Amino acid sequence: xxxxxxxxxxxxxxxxxxxxxxxxxxxxxxxxxxxxxxxxxxxxxxxxxxxxxxxxxxxxxxxxxxxxxxxxxxxxxxxxxxxxxxxxxxxxxxxxxxxxxxxxxxxxxxxxxxxxxxxxxxxxxxxxxxxxxxxxxxxxxxxxxx
Ligand code: DQA
Numbered sequence: 168x169x170x171x172x173x174x175x176x177x178x179x180x181x182x183x184x185x186x187x188x189x190x191x192x193x194x195x196x197x198x199x200x201x202x203x204x205x206x207x208x209x210x211x212x213x214x215x216x217x218x219x220x221x222x223x224x225x226x227x228x229x230x231x232x233x234x235x236x237x238x239x240x241x242x243x244x245x246x247x248x249x250x251x252x253x254x255x256x257x258x259x260x261x262x263x264x265x266x267x268x269x270x271x272x273x274x275x276x277x278x279x280x281x282x283x284x285x286x287x288x289x290x291x292x293x294x295x296x297x298x299x300x301x302x303x304x305x306x307x308x309x310x311x312x313x
């Protein structure tokens with residue numbers, strides 16, 4: 168079965184507890200379960216990981232080159248700062264969908280720019296945690312389209 172890697176950046180380990188008025192009350196475990204169900208329905212295995220360390224996310228993207236058919240990534244604050252994550256994603260050949268739980272364009276101006284969007288094949292923002300499931304569907308759709 169083909170794998171979709173779902174990568175999450177800093178502070179998302181606290182999803183459900185952190186600023187619930189912005190990010191909601193569902194946890195990253197809830198997201199992992201919802202994505203696994205969506206992936207299974209579409210014939211994919213999903214693996215969800217989270218790190219507060221930029222280098223670890225970079226290493227996971229490098230690993231995904233050999234192990235994953237597609238990547239869903241919520242880079243969190245690294246979205247707005249990390250040329251290194253952009254460079255790592257530029258080494259990856261499969262579809263990449265960027266997810267933000269909140270609508271970053273409705274928030275502070277420093278959140279309006281994303282380095283990762285320069286590589287992403289699509290961006291989902293402001294759909295809450297449901298955005299992850301939508302992203303899994305989109306990766307599957309892009310892979311089916313070849
Ligand atoms: C976020 C938006 C980012 O600006 C923020 O730093 C996050 C989460 C989101 O999912 O809405 O940590 O990526």
